[in-house]
Amino acid sequence: QAKDKEWWIKAFSQFCNKTANEEEEIVHKLLGDKFKGQLELLRLLFTEALYDEHLSRWFTPEGFRSLFALVGTNGQGIGTSSLSQWVHACDALELPVLQREELDAFIDQLYKDIEKESGEFLNCEGSGLYVLQSCCNHSCIPNAETSFPENNFLLHLTALEDIEAGEEICISYLDCCQRERSRHSRNKILRENYLFTCSCPKCLAQADDADVTSEEEEEGEGETDDAELEDEMTDV
Ligand SMILES: [Zn+2]
Numbered sequence: 001q002a003k004d005k006e007w008w009i010k011a012f013s014q015f016c017n018k019t020a021n022e023e024e025e026i027v028h029k030l031l032g033d034k035f036k037g038q039l040e041l042l043r044l045l046f047t048e049a050l051y052d053e054h055l056s057r058w059f060t061p062e063g064f065r066s067l068f069a070l071v072g073t074n075g076q077g078i079g080t081s082s083l084s085q086w087v088h089a090c091d092a093l094e095l096p097v098l099q100r101e102e103l104d105a106f107i108d109q110l111y112k113d114i115e116k117e118s119g120e121f122l123n124c125e126g127s128g129l130y131v132l133q134s135c136c137n138h139s140c141i142p143n144a145e146t147s148f149p150e151n152n153f154l155l156h157l158t159a160l161e162d163i164e165a166g167e168e169i170c171i172s173y174l175d176c177c178q179r180e181r182s183r184h185s186r187n188k189i190l191r192e193n194y195l196f197t198c199s200c201p202k203c204l205a206q207a208d209d210a211d212v213t214s215e216e217e218e219e220g221e222g223e224t225d226d227a228e229l230e231d232e233m234t235d236v
Pocket residue numbers: 139140141198199200201202203204
């Protein structure tokens with residue numbers, strides 16, 4: 001839809017869009033056999049709805065796969081919730097005891113009523129591509145983190161410790177629960193989703209650990225393939 005299509009094509013080409021890491025023989029999990037059918041269906045739907053001859057390269061099977069890998073490896077999840085922002089503002093109000101109790105009771109009831117209709121999940125979620133932030137490599141002990149404190153798409157990159165001039169700024173591609181898992185489990189996620197094996201100081205220090213799978217992951221293995229499939233597709 002953009003007027004200056006060439007500019008956008010150039011902007012997109014700044015992101016890594018490799019579908020495989022040939023040196024390490026890793027292929028993005030979304031491009032494996034498991035997702036073949038869904039991916040082709042999506043490509044046909046995208047073509048029907050959005051085809052533009054300027055972008056024809058992204059509508060071929062190979063081009064669509066690389067576009068998908070681009071979003072999969074560079075996309076930053078963005079979650080915002082105007083409701084939780086409002087509740088935080090309510091919490092900050094200085095109120096007489098009785099009014100505070102009334103307001104808290106109202107909010108409790110509101111959450112219960114909403115849950116009946118929409119479930120617990122109240123965030124507006126999306127994925128964004130950020131040119132600078134996507135340059136940050138991963139570390140299992142990152143020195144910076146990404147957040148969205150303004151409750152919109154404006155990304156903040158915050159240092160978690162003092163960073164020397166010339167020192168690499170690293171974020172974590174894993175959430176904090178995943179970071180607590182064994183080196184083996186962490187690297188399984190990183191290989192499947194980001195096509196690399198981590199060699200951060202934590203992984204190097206644990207290099208001699210046995211290839212154990214974390215308990216959390218073993219518990220998760222009971223999930224049905226369909227639930228897992230759905231989860232992985234919505235992640236992207
Ligand atoms: Zn690591």
